[in-house]
Every structure is written in C-alpha cells, then in structure tokens.
Amino acid sequence: MKNPFGRDFNRRKFLSSAGRGFGLMALSSATVGALFEKLQAKTREAAQSTPERVAADEDFWATVQQSFSVTRGIVNLNNGGVSPSPRMVTEAFVRYTWQQEDATAYTMWQLLEPQSETIRTGLAEIFGCDAEEIAITRNASESLETLLMGMDFKPGDEILTTTQDYPRMLTTLRQRELREGLKLNLIKVPVAPKDVADLATPFERAITPRTKLILMSHQINLTGQIMPVRRVCEMARARGIETIVDGAHSFAQFDFKRDDLQCDYFGTSLHKWLYAPKGTGLLYVKKDKIPKIWALMASEDKNRSDIRKFEEIGTHSAAMRLAIGEAILFHNALGAKRKEARLRYLARYWMNKLQTVPKIGFNTSFDEAQSCAIANFRIEGIDPVQIGSYLMAKHKIFTTPIVHDEFTGIRITPNVYTTLWELDRFCDVVTGIARNGLPKT
Structure with missing residues (x-):
C-alpha cells in the first residue's frame, strides 16, 4: 500500500481520503488549517537550509509554537512523560469522536475502523x-x-x-x-x-x-x-x-x-x-x-x-x-531531522548555560550520540525533590525530580513549542538556587 503521509502529501488530500463520505473539509477548523498551511510554507523555505541552521531559526520555530495551544502560565519542562498534541491533532480527534457518535456501531466498525x-x-x-x-x-x-x-x-x-x-x-x-x-x-x-x-x-x-x-x-x-x-x-x-x-x-x-x-x-x-x-x-x-x-x-x-x-x-x-x-502529518511536515536538531539545540541551550555554574553537575552526556532532548542535572547538596517542588510552587516551572538508587537529579525535557525565554527563566532560577540555596520557609 502506498504511504499517504509522504512529504509531498498535503492536509487537504488526507482529510478528503480519510473522511470520504463525511464532509470533513466542511468540519475542519479554518484556524487549524491556516496554521498548517503557514507551517508548510515555512518548511518549504527551510528545505533550502541544513537542519542545524534551522534549529536556531526562531522565526521558523515561532510558527511551530503557534501550532500548539499550550498554556504559557506554566513552563512545562516535563515532556518526557507525555506531550501536548498540536491543534490539528486535537481537532481531528474531536472531529472523529463526533463522527463515531453517529450510528455508532455502523460508523465505528464499518466506516472508521478500516481506515x-x-x-x-x-x-x-x-x-x-x-x-x-x-x-x-x-x-x-x-x-x-x-x-x-x-x-x-x-x-x-x-x-x-x-x-x-x-x-x-x-x-x-x-x-x-x-x-x-x-x-x-x-x-x-x-x-x-x-x-x-x-x-x-x-x-x-x-x-x-x-x-x-x-x-x-x-x-x-x-x-x-x-x-x-x-x-x-x-x-x-x-x-x-x-x-x-x-x-x-x-x-x-x-x-x-x-x-x-x-x-x-x-x-x-x-x-x-x-x-x-x-x-x-x-x-x-x-x-x-x-x-x-x-x-x-x-x-x-x-x-x-x-x-x-x-x-x-x-x-x-x-x-x-x-x-x-x-x-504523522505534522511530524513529516516538521521533518524528522529538523525536529531532532531543534530538540538537541534546546537541550544544549540550557545545559550550556548551567554547565559553568558552581555546584551544578549532569547525569547526562553532552555527546550528541548519547543524548537529545532529555537531560538530567543535579545541584550538589540539595534534594532534587525539594528543588522540583520549589520550582513549581514559586515559579510555575514543571520538572521531573529523579531519585534512583544509583543517582539523583532533575530531568528536564523541553519540546518544539518551548521558547528560549522559558529556558532563560528556568536557568536564572536554577542558577540562583545553586548559588544561594533554596529559600527557607
């Protein structure tokens, strides 16, 4: 079977084929469609550059960030457990959910499931x-x-x-x-x-x-x-x-x-x-x-x-x-290598900022062959659980404290929707903790 998700495949064709008989084009959100068209235009421009250069192109990633509906009231640095979906994925899930509620047994098993x-x-x-x-x-x-x-x-x-x-x-x-x-x-x-x-x-x-x-x-x-x-x-x-x-x-x-x-x-x-x-x-x-x-x-x-x-x-x-x-469509539009390069860029961005701060060490290698988006750091003499609790309670920065028999630390996992401003804010707070300790309550 020919793969319908190739890089030359567009959203309109997919919606038409996947939802044949349901008028999905009429149901599709105009806003979501416009965002994806904008992303496609950016990826066509990015095709002329290397993934590593695109990784540092904040204009390109601003378009990607707009594809998500995440709150900016929390700096979410725990994307390792589960990640937000782009708007187009959530919109599709809602659309298909409404469809399967219409003549459910027939629609679910004879029309939707085979797809x-x-x-x-x-x-x-x-x-x-x-x-x-x-x-x-x-x-x-x-x-x-x-x-x-x-x-x-x-x-x-x-x-x-x-x-x-x-x-x-x-x-x-x-x-x-x-x-x-x-x-x-x-x-x-x-x-x-x-x-x-x-x-x-x-x-x-x-x-x-x-x-x-x-x-x-x-x-x-x-x-x-x-x-x-x-x-x-x-x-x-x-x-x-x-x-x-x-x-x-x-x-x-x-x-x-x-x-x-x-x-x-x-x-x-x-x-x-x-x-x-x-x-x-x-x-x-x-x-x-x-x-x-x-x-x-x-x-x-x-x-x-x-x-x-x-x-x-x-x-x-x-x-x-x-x-x-x-x-799949969103992943292919981003491009696997561009996505990987951006995730590694974000990880190295905060890791490099904290690398020279006294008392901060890493449980993750900086070697590109050994790590990508996920990394783990520690602050000498301070319980990672207490650090994680403080980051969330005081600064609304959500992280993942790790306590293992062989090491302890805090796992940090940015994502393609994460901004450099959010990472700067995180680094400033962590630097303060490393230098001054946690505030006494």
Whole structure:
C-alpha cells in the first residue's frame, strides 16, 4: 500500500481520503488549517537550509509554537512523560469522536475502523518496516507487556536488562519470575559515560548460557541516555538471544529506522514525541516472529500469523487511532531531522548555560550520540525533590525530580513549542538556587 503521509502529501488530500463520505473539509477548523498551511510554507523555505541552521531559526520555530495551544502560565519542562498534541491533532480527534457518535456501531466498525490501515502504513514508513509488522496499541507499556507476557520461557531461563529500565517492565518480569521460575538478571550501566562502548560491555559480560532475552531501553527515561542498541542487538543475535527494545522515549524524538537498531521487537508510545492522542502506541514484531508471541487478549487461531491479533482488545475508540494520522502529518511536515536538531539545540541551550555554574553537575552526556532532548542535572547538596517542588510552587516551572538508587537529579525535557525565554527563566532560577540555596520557609 502506498504511504499517504509522504512529504509531498498535503492536509487537504488526507482529510478528503480519510473522511470520504463525511464532509470533513466542511468540519475542519479554518484556524487549524491556516496554521498548517503557514507551517508548510515555512518548511518549504527551510528545505533550502541544513537542519542545524534551522534549529536556531526562531522565526521558523515561532510558527511551530503557534501550532500548539499550550498554556504559557506554566513552563512545562516535563515532556518526557507525555506531550501536548498540536491543534490539528486535537481537532481531528474531536472531529472523529463526533463522527463515531453517529450510528455508532455502523460508523465505528464499518466506516472508521478500516481506515486505521492507513495509519498503520504511515507508522511503518516512519519506523522503516513492513506495515504487516506494526500493531497499533494504547501505549508502550501495552506493547512491551504483550511481548514480555506473550513469550514462552522455561523455569531457569534468564532475561537480561538494566537497573535503569522502566519500572513497569521490571514489575512485569518480576511477576513472571515469581509465577514461573524465570530469572531476572539486572545489570548496572554507567551514568553519562565518556565512551558509549562502556554501555554495551555490561550486557556482554552478563550473558550466560541460560540467557534467552535482552530487554533494553533505546533511551533511558531517567537521564535521556541513548543506548548502543545496534551493538547489543547484533551481539545478542550472534549468540541466539532475542532482543526487545523499549523505544518509549526515542520514537519520533530523534531520527532512526528499524534497520538502525537490528532488534527483534520494539514498543513505543505515540503520545510522547509523535504528539498523537493520549493512549496511543506502536508495537513492532519481526514478521517471522509474530506466530510465536501469544496475544495478551486471545484471538482466533486463524490470526496466529497476523499482526492484528495484538489489537484484539475489545471495544475501543476509532477516533483516537485515526487522529494519529494528523500527528504523522505534522511530524513529516516538521521533518524528522529538523525536529531532532531543534530538540538537541534546546537541550544544549540550557545545559550550556548551567554547565559553568558552581555546584551544578549532569547525569547526562553532552555527546550528541548519547543524548537529545532529555537531560538530567543535579545541584550538589540539595534534594532534587525539594528543588522540583520549589520550582513549581514559586515559579510555575514543571520538572521531573529523579531519585534512583544509583543517582539523583532533575530531568528536564523541553519540546518544539518551548521558547528560549522559558529556558532563560528556568536557568536564572536554577542558577540562583545553586548559588544561594533554596529559600527557607
């Protein structure tokens, strides 16, 4: 199936094809349409420049910022957990919701639901795989738990992952450990290493003859550390070990394809960096491995080799899935490489400002191969939870304090709608805390 979300594809064609029979052009918000046309014009101009130069073009990003309806009463520097959607995505979600309320059973299941195949194709294009290897889920947790609970293991089989992987995944594996006698092998990886190779070595050293699976984050949610996924996956494959990559924080934040990872399985949320509706996700399963994975919710045996068996969750909103299409359209209009360059530019902007401030240190590498939008800093001698509470209560700056057994700090995650003024304000406040401490209450 030809991908309808290519860079030469425009919003008018998409709305006409996706909403055939519903008069969506009449329903579409004129304001949202005008904003997207303005963004398209800017991206055509930007095509003549490098992503790195566009990253510093505040006129270009002012247009992008106008595409969101976020409040400026709060400086939101926690975009790692969930991100606001552009207006065009929210408008599409509302539009599809109204549609599915009209003759609901007929509209949802016979008219709207089949259109999700178009969404599957668009997601496969971004990830660089066959559409028949992509399942549309509700979040990264559902995608990854489908895999972790759907694989066959024997008592004593070992699963290798890190102490910094996402807690829900560790909980899932511990449940299987308790119920079935699997062994969860947790390894420590260095924080902000000088050499990315130092992140792969612990995996290789921890492998035993009983290791059957490696689960690793593409980007660690605590620090923004980008892991050497390809190196670990190729090493594992040479030893007959399967690999699951948790891409919850990497997908659509920085540019990569499936072949850059060489993993067997991949799961992510789409409501983070793709800016899709809340409660949307993606599961990738290598085609020849689909039959061996049990679905979380049972599907007929005839669907054993069909990726859609992982979507058998009962009644669900067609609107949520179809509005992913507008998120894909917005992502492609921005351009994956331009978006990545801007996110890294914003991260380095505040990191460079704070780098020379006494008592401030970083749990994230400045190396471009090791980090992008997400970074973690600390202030010597001050509890990050107290810092986070003060930033929000006094200055309405929303951050993510991190308290881990191996380190503490505050995670900062700007986004394409974040302004330099907001980052300047954040840096001024943090500099004051580092120099003078927190005000006594």
